[in-house]
Every structure is written in C-alpha cells, then in structure tokens.
Amino acid sequence: MAPLGLTTPARVGSERSVAIAVLAVLAAVSFLPVLLTPIPAMVDYPNHLARMYILSQSGTPDANPHYEVAWAFYPNLGMDLLVPQLARLMSVENATRLFLLLSQLLIVTGALLLEWVRKGRVHLAGFAALAFLYCLPFSWGFVNFEFGLGLALWGIAVYLMLAEGPWPLRLLANTLFVAALYAAHFFSLGIYGATLGLYELSRIHHPRIPYRVAAARLGALALPALVLFGIMQMTAGTIGSEGTSWFFGFKPVWPLRILNGYSLTASAVTGLALMIALLFAARRGVLKLEPTGIWLAIGFALLYLVIPSKLFGTSFADLRVIPAAALILPAFCSLSLPSPAWRMAALAAISGIILINLAIVLAVWLPYRADYAAMIQSFHKIDRGSRILVGDSGDNGDPPFADLTSYPMYYAPTLAVHYANAFVPNLFTEAGKQPVRAREAVRRLAIPYGGPVPSGLLTAIATRQPPADVPPFIRTWYLDYDYLYVLGPPAANPLPELLEVLDISERFVLYKIRRGS
Template sequence: MLSLLCFALVAIPVVTHPLPPLSDYVNHLARMQIIAEGARDPDLARYYSLEWAVIPNLMMDLLVPIIDRVTNVYVAGEIYTLACFALILFGTQLLHRALFGQWSVVPLLAAPLLYNGIFLIGVMNYVFGIGLALVALSCWVLLRASPWRYLVSLLFVGALFFCHLVSVGVYGMGLLAFEIMRLMQTRGAPLRPRLIAFVAAGLPFALVVPLLLKSPTWGLSGENYWEPRGKIDGLEFVINVYFDHVAFALTAIVVAGALWAARHRQLRIHPFLLPLLCVGGVVYLAMPRTVFATYMADQRLPVALAFMVLAAFQVDLHHRLVRHGFVLVLLAAVLVRVAEVQIMWDRLTTWTTAFEQSVSKIDRGARVLVVYADPRSGRDATDLGLVHAACLAIIEKSALVPTVFTVAGKQIMRVRPPYRDFVDTEDGFPPTLEQFLLTADAPSPDTPRYWDLWPEHFDYVYLLFTEPDEMNPDPDRLTPVYDGGRFQLYKVRQPQPPS
C-alpha cells in the first residue's frame, strides 16, 4: 500500500502536465509522432523518413508508438514516463529483496530521486534503461546459484543495449561489484573455480560487440572526449532538481534518519555497497564526458548508481516507533520533492501554454527555423522546456524543424532530400542571432550551415530566450506573429524574385 501511495504521489506532476518542461522530451515525442503517423500524413512523409537499424537508443521508439495506437502521443508519453518510474521503483525494491532475502519499504526512498537532474534533460531511453538495469542485476543475484543466470543475463544485455549503451554499463558495474563481493566472501575456497566464475559472469556482455559492429552507431566510435569539469555536477544531479535548499533539506532528512537508525543499531548495510562504491567511483572518474557522440555519458552514472546504493540499506522496522518514524521521513521526502516539481512545472507551464498557442498560428507543413537570442541560455533547469519546444510544430502542424534529432547512428529518423541540407544532422546548437542575421543574404564564410540563406528556405522563425518586448531583429524580412515573453515567433517574408 505504501508503494502505491509513493508512486501515486510522484505521478502527480507527470499526470497534470501532458507536456512537461524537460529538455529533449518533446523532441523525442515528435519522433514518436512521425513513427506513428508519418506514413499517413503527407507533410510528415514529405519531410521525414525512417531507417530502422540496430541502434542503442530505441526503447522509446519501440514502445510509445504502440501505446499511441489507443490514445494520443501526449498521453502515450505520459504512460511511458510513468512506466519508467514504476520500473525504477520496482527494480530498486527487487534488488533489495535479492540482497537481503526479504521485501522492505526502505527502497521506497528511491521515490524522491525519480525527479533528478538527468530526468530533466529528458533522456527517456536511458531513464527506462535505469529501471531495466536494476531488474537485470536483481535477477542475477537471485539466480546466482543457477546456470540459467547466464541466459537471463544475456537477454537483459540485449534489451539494455536497445535502451542505451550507458544502461548496459550500469548493469555491468553493478554485476562487477556483486561478483567482487562474492570473490572476497569465498576467499577460503580454491582460487581457480572462483576466478572462472568471476570471468564467466562477464560473458553475456560479449553480445554488445556484434550488436555494435552491426550498428551505424559504430561510426561514432571516434567521438569521445574526457572532461574533468562537471564531475561534481553529475553527483548533484542525483538530488538537486530546481532549488538547492530543497536538495539540502531532502539530504538532511535522509541522513538524519540514517544516523538515528545507525545509533540505535537499526541500520544494516549490505557488503555489496563497498565494491559498488569503489567500482562506480573509478568508472565515473575515468569515463569520458562524451562516448559514441553521447553527451553527458559520465554524468548519467551517479543517478543510476544511487538506486543501487539505496537497495543496499536495510532498516529494522519491527519496532513500532522505528516503523512510524521511517514512514514519516519517507512521506516527508516524497511530498517535498513532488511539491518542488509541481510548483515549478506549474510556473513553467506558462511558457508551454504560450508555445502551444504560437504553434497554432503556424501553417501546416511549414518549415520552421530555431534561433537563440541569447546563446548563454538553455542550460538552466528553468530554461530546459524551451530548448526543443519548437518540435511541438512537428506534432501539431507536421512542420519541418531543423533541430529534430536526425543524427545517423543515434536515431532512426532522417530528413528527405532536398530538405536534408536545411536541418542539423550533427547534434549542434541553433544559430545565434548574430549568425542568423549575417547569413540572410550570403552563406557562412567558413563552412556551409543549414541556416544559410534562411529567407529562401524557411517559412517561420522561432527566436528563443528573448527578453520581454524585445525588438524585431530584422523588420525587413520578419513579420511578428507571437510574443511569448521568453520566445518570439516570426513569419518570414519570402524574397521577391528579381524583375
């Protein structure tokens, strides 16, 4: 019953906001619309095509269009998001059950962490993969004495591959930590069979090699770089969402409860925790920021590992006082986090609603360029909902939006020629206002850009991260259509042919 209550509480922001202010979410949702409706919509079919391939970023593409058959794409996205939440909560509880041999409500402390800095980015395939990795590790622990664990692990590795490569890595780190613990616990046994069992645990991961070689993602294998800055940010993503003081309050509540339980000998820590922290720490510090052109690859790890860490704690809840105290701490943490997210999403929905109103003024099948008025914006959590908001025009107006994800090896979606030259195929940033204005009459001097000679190729322009009542940047070529405060929509005046 407490599990259902916690899930119901964390579901409130998702259920009450069909279009949550997450960075990549609406971009992914636009792709779901194209997968589901592209063959029946002439405008979508004119602009977009699908090239199905073995890509480690497909789980949402496989599930959401199926859900969309019985509802609309917004509700399908909500159902998928809630399924991610449920899978993570269940996976954390199942891992705790596998480690300690009994079910407990202690892992429900994972509920406040469902809203985290990585979730705000909207990397929905990876979020699903976190839950699946937890279930996979749980099954490995539960089947530790059975030879069937290798087949089950192989199946999970295959499924995790289609969630995200980092999801496979998360499962691998958890399994490695568990096997290190087993190796240490059986020090009195003969070394040879122990080492054979230790090495054999990694055999199912060999499946990743042929899958990668078969995948166009292998073409991105050279796009890796390590960055020291941001490692602390990755840790903060676990607990910090919008307000620092909320993160501090949640941390204080949980730490105070844990210290009280430890002082009264009610707290038990599984030996799995130490190797997990060691493996996780080493991998996190060594992992590049970008892997296979996937940005924030290292910063995604702490959030996933946090759920494994929670599963390694047990509190003796037999005493009535301890039991009631834990429930109080749990509900306080969940309510504080849900209130934080709900308040902020209600506030940010003002922009979302305004954006929906602006999209209604766009002609169906139009071509819509996105420009940043302030290139420094888009990184703060309160700005994330605007980063890809223009993709809403794909869902509502079957428009061509150049910032939709179409990178070969990362997504299955492509833009058809002759429109391919007018979209971003490298996961770059939209043009700044200065770049936009300089390329109205002439192409970029250094290298061709998809926004070159934009008056000839686009019908509308979204100017994002503007100040209220900002002036029209090019009155000769742009007609104001909608001013949303933090964004503006303009209609492009098509250039007159020479007489």
C-alpha cells in the first residue's frame, strides 16, 4: 500500500506484505474452478471442445465423416492452433482445459507485469484481474478472446518497457506481438493497438518529443498490422461473417452486468458497490489517474460508446471493452488511502468481491460435472455417424437479463461430434472464425452460429403448421435428422408417434426420430 503522511516505512512494508499474501491466496483459489471441473460450465466451452476433437482427430481413422478442416489466413485461431499440439501430449479434454488455465494465467500475470513496468511495484492490477477473471465475456466461454487479451497485456507491458529504448528492438517486439495477436483473436489485437496508440498520442505534447518523432512512432506501431491486413486481403482471408449491429439500449446495462456471468443480482450489487467506491475515492482525491491514464480512460469510454455490439459477425464487441479497460487502467492510476484502517477495509472489500464471484462460479460449475457426464453417457445410445438436432423445451430469454446458470448446457450436445462421430448443426463452423466446416453432404443443415431450436417450432413443422419464415435447416427436420435432444427440464413427449424416448436427465431428453412417421 502507498505510504501517506507519517506512516512509517516498516508499517507500510508490513501492509504491502499482507496485501501481496492476500493476493497470492486469492489467485490460487481463483484457478480452482478450472482445476476441479473436467468440462468448465461456460456457455461456448463445450462447442469449442467439440471443435478441438475434430481438429485433433483430422486425418486419423477416428476423423468425423461430416466435417473437414479448412485453414485460411484469418484471425481468432488461438486455441485452434495450440490445443491440437498440446493434445499430442495429453487428452484433448485436458489440453483444452490447460489452454483455458493458460488464458487465465496470462490475464493475471499480464496485468501484474503492466503495473510493475509503470510503477515498479504491484498494487492494484492483480486484484482487478481476479475480480474480472470470471466476468461475463469470460464466463460465456470467449476463450480465444481471453487468451488474446492476456497476450495483449503482455505485449503492452513489453512495448512500454522498451518505449525509451532502441527503436529496432521496439519494432521487433511490436511485430511479434501483432502477429501473435492477429492469430489469437482480432479484437484483442484491436485492444492492443488502441492502448498503445493512445499511449503514443498522450506523448505528443511532451516538450522533448518532436511531432515528426511522434508521427514516426505511431507509423511504426501501425505498420505490422497494416502488412497483415494487406496479406489477408490478397489471400481472401476474412474476419468472421458480414454483419454490424448497434444495441445502444444495452450500453448502460453492461457495466452492472459485467462482473459475474451467472448472477445478475451479485453482478449488479458488487459492480455498483465498486463503481461508488471508485467515484468516492476519485472525488476525495485518493484515486488519481496519471496523464496517460486520462487519455486511456477517455479513449476506452469513447470506444465503448461508438463500437457496435456486433462487429464483423462478432457479438458483444462493446462488452469486451469493459474488462480490457479494467485490466489496463490500474497500471496508470494511484490509490493513496488516508490510514491503515482504510487500506485494510479496501483490501477486505475487493477480496470480498473476488470471493463472492468465485463462490458463485463454483456453485454453478461443480453440479454441471454430473450433467455433462449424463450427456456424454447418452451419446452411447446413438448410432455412430448420425445426424442430431438440438431443441429447447423452454424460453431462457436472451442476455443480459437471462438466467445464465442454464446456458452451460446450450452447446453440450455438440460433443456428440466426438463421442458418436455425429453431425450437430450447432457446431461453430463460421468462415473467418473457425477452421472447421461441414462437408458438402450436410452443409445445407449447418448453423455456423446458433443455439437450440424452440421445441414448439419443431412441433409446428412436424404437424404441418409451420410459420412462413422457417429456416431451411429445419424445414424437414423429421426427415433430415436421426435424433433430437430437447434441452431443459423433462416434459411430455410432444410427438409420441414421431419421437421415441431414449434417455431422460434433469436437463435434457434424448429422442430417436422414427422414419416414415
């Protein structure tokens, strides 16, 4: 903690030791959910795991017959490049989980390194990183973004470390990180570029830095990214699908929804308490942003306001700015509380927020071990090579107001692509994002990015009462698919003459589709 007034160096050193010890303990327990759960209960995670199986088994006798691997020069490939290599040494499941753990380690250590480079000590960044370790984008399972953001923190720290050094070394480091971030996740590259661009802009008014030097530094910063985009254009690479959408009504909501991905109440209470505490500290003058931090704070705020919610087919782009700012800004601010009592109270408060979030994560993830095991067991009742449709028995709502504790089951049936060599239309196969695509025979049925189909719609189609805008992939679902998973609490068989019950669990029902019905 920072000394103030007549506080003795010995007392300050003792307080810092306590804070570092608390930080170390919190960091250790914060990684427990990933270590204790074979399949972390994150919305997108089972879908990513299913794709890792396909990539790892491509070209082997166990390769899935419905999918093919198609690499191209596009970003968002962090886990797609690393996990199959790790799977040479361990199971695909463990390799994917190790990638998630590595992503979390990059987030925490990157935030710590960035603060150490700026201040020469660890103070605020570690607690901010742990508070946001299971924030909404991460608990949804945006694992490539999480990995890329952690890598971006390291890249920003290294760049700042070399900021006053020889320009060739700075250019080399920037080039390496730009290339790595482009491969890992495009939006993380954007965060890296925006942060360092704002940093360089904040130096323009420095009397010792001529404008031409500042312009040259900005040009050198942008050059590697421009070269990569040029190569992407020449090789017909893409960045996801077309589509840009703004949902301005959600922008005031996200800051209160961000801290916890599973509990709206806990997220709102802890987020509001944290914002009030920061505003109070700023008004009292004990929390201060350095000049570069002011540039960054204004830049992130403007970026959050103007960036679309959906950009290049990537959803929740604006939401991702919030954890990025929360991880970067602590390195550019100082907190000097007036007494040991205030410092210990602040330490207890942020520790409480971290532990509340962690307790909720464990409360959700641990029970899902049985649910995922039941889902995997049900795959043994499916003929290998079958086509499987996924429906939903209820209306879970849409983020940010939905009960996300049920969402980790959303993509669990996609694991059938491994356990039953099956085709599941919901597997992520979007060009520009994933190097896996459905083969020609089933491509018309694939949904590159989408969730379960409402069971009421499936019933209407089967009883010849479909709405006019039925998607092509389910227009004749009772003829195109062999099995149907209906997610949600078990309910009565809606089509007993067409569907035969094979398995029932607390969170799903598996049906076999009778041909000729």
